[in-house]
Amino acid sequence: MAQVAQVSQATxxxxxxxxxxxxxALRDRVLRIADEIGYAGPNPxxxxxxxxxxxxxxxxxxDSLALAFDDxxxxxxxxxxxxxxxxxxxxxxxLPFPAADIARSAxxxxxxxxxxxxxxxxxGFLAYAMxxxxxxxxxxxxxxxxxxxxxxxxxxxxxxxxxxxxRGAEQAARHLLELGHRRIGVxxxxxxxxxxRGVVPRxxxxxxxxxxARERIGGYRSAFAAxxxxxxxxTVVEAGGFNRALSLRAARxxxxxxxxxAVLASTDVLALAALDVLAERGARxxxxxxxxxxxxxxxxxxxxxxxxxxxxxxxxxxxxDMLVEVMRGGTGKxxxxxxxxxxxxxxxxxx
Amino acid sequence: MAQVAQVSQATxxxxxxxxxxxxxALRDRVLRIADEIGYAGPNPxxxxxxxxxxxxxxxxxxDSLALAFDDxxxxxxxxxxxxxxxxxxxxxxxLPFPAADIARSAxxxxxxxxxxxxxxxxxGFLAYAMxxxxxxxxxxxxxxxxxxxxxxxxxxxxxxxxxxxxRGAEQAARHLLELGHRRIGVxxxxxxxxxxRGVVPRxxxxxxxxxxARERIGGYRSAFAAxxxxxxxxTVVEAGGFNRALSLRAARxxxxxxxxxAVLASTDVLALAALDVLAERGARxxxxxxxxxxxxxxxxxxxxxxxxxxxxxxxxxxxxDMLVEVMRGGTGKxxxxxxxxxxxxxxxxxx
DNA sequence: CTGAAAGCGCTTACAG
DNA sequence: CTGAAAGCGCTTACAG
Numbered sequence: 112m113a114q115v116a117q118v119s120q121a122t123x124x125x126x127x128x129x130x131x132x133x134x135x136a137l138r139d140r141v142l143r144i145a146d147e148i149g150y151a152g153p154n155p156x157x158x159x160x161x162x163x164x165x166x167x168x169x170x171x172x173x174d175s176l177a178l179a180f181d182d183x184x185x186x187x188x189x190x191x192x193x194x195x196x197x198x199x200x201x202x203x204x205x206l207p208f209p210a211a212d213i214a215r216s217a218x219x220x221x222x223x224x225x226x227x228x229x230x231x232x233x234x235g236f237l238a239y240a241m242x243x244x245x246x247x248x249x250x251x252x253x254x255x256x257x258x259x260x261x262x263x264x265x266x267x268x269x270x271x272x273x274x275x276x277x278r279g280a281e282q283a284a285r286h287l288l289e290l291g292h293r294r295i296g297v298x299x300x301x302x303x304x305x306x307x308r309g310v311v312p313r314x315x316x317x318x319x320x321x322x323x324a325r326e327r328i329g330g331y332r333s334a335f336a337a338x339x340x341x342x343x344x345x346t347v348v349e350a351g352g353f354n355r356a357l358s359l360r361a362a363r364x365x366x367x368x369x370x371x372x373a374v375l376a377s378t379d380v381l382a383l384a385a386l387d388v389l390a391e392r393g394a395r396x397x398x399x400x401x402x403x404x405x406x407x408x409x410x411x412x413x414x415x416x417x418x419x420x421x422x423x424x425x426x427x428x429x430x431x432d433m434l435v436e437v438m439r440g441g442t443g444k445x446x447x448x449x450x451x452x453x454x455x456x457x458x459x460x461x462x
Numbered sequence: 463m464a465q466v467a468q469v470s471q472a473t474x475x476x477x478x479x480x481x482x483x484x485x486x487a488l489r490d491r492v493l494r495i496a497d498e499i500g501y502a503g504p505n506p507x508x509x510x511x512x513x514x515x516x517x518x519x520x521x522x523x524x525d526s527l528a529l530a531f532d533d534x535x536x537x538x539x540x541x542x543x544x545x546x547x548x549x550x551x552x553x554x555x556x557l558p559f560p561a562a563d564i565a566r567s568a569x570x571x572x573x574x575x576x577x578x579x580x581x582x583x584x585x586g587f588l589a590y591a592m593x594x595x596x597x598x599x600x601x602x603x604x605x606x607x608x609x610x611x612x613x614x615x616x617x618x619x620x621x622x623x624x625x626x627x628x629r630g631a632e633q634a635a636r637h638l639l640e641l642g643h644r645r646i647g648v649x650x651x652x653x654x655x656x657x658x659r660g661v662v663p664r665x666x667x668x669x670x671x672x673x674x675a676r677e678r679i680g681g682y683r684s685a686f687a688a689x690x691x692x693x694x695x696x697t698v699v700e701a702g703g704f705n706r707a708l709s710l711r712a713a714r715x716x717x718x719x720x721x722x723x724a725v726l727a728s729t730d731v732l733a734l735a736a737l738d739v740l741a742e743r744g745a746r747x748x749x750x751x752x753x754x755x756x757x758x759x760x761x762x763x764x765x766x767x768x769x770x771x772x773x774x775x776x777x778x779x780x781x782x783d784m785l786v787e788v789m790r791g792g793t794g795k796x797x798x799x800x801x802x803x804x805x806x807x808x809x810x811x812x813x
Numbered sequence: 814c815t816g817a818a819a820g821c822g823c824t825t826a827c828a829g
Numbered sequence: 830c831t832g833a834a835a836g837c838g839c840t841t842a843c844a845g
Binding site for chain 1 (some may be wrong): 530556
Binding site (some may be wrong): 469471472473476481483484485488502508511512513514 | 814815816817820821822823
């Protein structure tokens with residue numbers, strides 16, 4: 112391009128990125144010639160290498176991207192991220208972590224994820240709801256790239272945004288217990304990314320690989336203990352994932368057991384699935400059985416679901432804000448957002 | 463890194479990307495030293511520049527990213543894109559087109575969008591629901607990057623995936639007309655990205671800047687004409703955007719006028735908003751008034767909405783497939799997916 | 814199986 | 830206000 116226009120490379124560069132450095136006549140000429148010969152402006156690859164930044168943020172999630180567009184809670188979080196004004200200048204890159212059905216094994220999947228994180232052309236990372244130990248997290252830290260964690264895991268020295276999961280879960284459980292429920296069935300999404308689902312055997316609680324799941328279970332456990340109940344004897348069903356199909360299946364498995372006066376669900380998606388299964392079976396809520404959720408999605412309000420609200424959109428916004436701050440040289444911190452029990456029409460004392 | 467390990471740059475490169483080119487002993491040594499000195503592997507910027515590809519696809523949308531996480535139809539589309547297996551190796555970059563409230567003017571917004579498209583470190587573009595003329599589209603074509611358009615606009619020589627919008631819209635309108643409706647109010651999302659909303663003045667129909675809106679209005683118009691009605695005399699309310707708040711507002715504006723026996727909405731989000739406003743006002747559907755939508759979101763089925771279904775997830779999947787094909791040197795084509803009228807409980811003959 | 818060299822396209826001091 | 834030169838970090842023929 113510089114050759115054709117018979118100017119130096121620097122002049123072309125200035126024409127695009129530093130208009131004040133050259134005369135406007137020269138700039139116009141360069142731009143006109145560029146137009147004629149079909150030069151579309153500085154190649155991003157060259158710019159990246161030279162300036163050392165990419166103009167993009169990477170978002171890492173467990174599993175595949177499907178989560179981003181499948182799970183309502185995730186969608187709200189992403190909305191918050193997208194709202195951040197400073198991001199008007201940077202792209203949001205959704206990193207392709209392979210789904211379980213594509214990768215041959217969990218190890219291979221993790222290795223792939225780490226490679227992706229390392230290779231991706233981004234200036235900073237948002238890690239959302241990752242399991243405790245994940246090679247991609249190590250890879251990012253080693254690369255020394257700015258990172259902010261959302262929800263899980265908690266990594267020493269890594270800034271993060273989350274909520275008081277244990278307390279929120281405790282609030283929901285206490286609400287049911289204080290209403291007088293003693294036969295409570297529990298629904299959880301996933302305790303570890305190993306594809307297991309169904310009734311959770313006791314030993315599995317010691318091998319939870321996700322901070323949020325661990326905290327929520329911990330909250331349930333302590334609320335139960337405060338009311339003289341042993342959480343270990345409670346039926347807990349694990350969906351094995353986040354989507355509606357798996358949630359419905361888990362709700363059916365739990366409700367097939369029968370005899371519960373309440374369902375304590377660790378997400379709204381699970382609680383809403385339970386509501387649907389109950390309606391299908393002709394059970395009345397809350398007369399026959401109470402149900403609580405967690406998240407307070409808009410759909411929870413519509414369904415009259417008693418749940419624990421967390422500020423999902425704000426969580427995304429704050430995390431993105433914090434990442435911008437870290438990328439500017441700030442240190443970031445651990446930010447905890449409030450939760451609140453929202454009592455609606457899906458809970459009542461047992462008969 | 464090469465210096466410390468006392469090997470050549472090439473050896474380091476091979477250690478990471480061509481294990482078969484060096485002995486495994488040497489490779490192990492290189493990797494071990496890298497680990498010790500904290501070298502995280504090849505810098506993506508250097509790789510990009512040298513190989514000429516980025517390992518990412520760019521998604522361009524009108525307005526801001528908020529659309530991606532705000533509009534259910536868009537969310538389903540993205541789910542389809544994310545499902546494409548070949549994408550397990552490439553990232554999906556959401557390009558940050560500034561929202562109306564951030565950019566000072568429409569021109570500035572467009573110029574910014576073009577710049578972003580040019581600068582972004584991606585190998586190909588998916589352009590979704592863009593207005594007819596948009597500088598970012600020109601910029602991408604000039605850059606010569608592979609591109610597939612979803613829905614709008616239709617560009618000569620550019621492969622695209624869409625549906626028969628005109629026919630689908632015609633089906634919905636004809637359904638109402640054949641039931642005997644003559645006082646039909648129409649709801650549309652946006653005819654041009656200029657921030658206008660409210661009752662659409664006649665002249666504005668000649669200045670629609672979005673292909674899909676134009677086709678759907680055309681479908682309504684011809685169905686009306688076939689029944690001896692002048693579409694030009696119909697009340698059409700434009701929401702001015704895609705979210706629920708604007709949709710509710712548009713529905714209120716339309717229904718305030720009164721006297722309609724049916725509401726013909728150009729999207730399900732608008733139709734569902736109309737349903738909510740009608741419920742709020744104590745009107746019975748379909749006894750007092752009929753409502754039709756377009757898209758067939760899962761929420762439409764729940765609400766018993768009569769609508770025109772289009773395969774949203776498949777649209778995304780097909781578009782991503784086609785882009786992969788084009789990036790491999792294929793030519794792509796114009797792909798049209800089927801629509802179908804789904805008759806549910808929100809429509810009946812007028813009283 | 815390993816190493817020295819070229820060059821991808823840019824930006825930025827620096828000299829004129 | 831403009832140009833010549835260096836170097837960002839990599840990969841890939843090529844020579845040994």
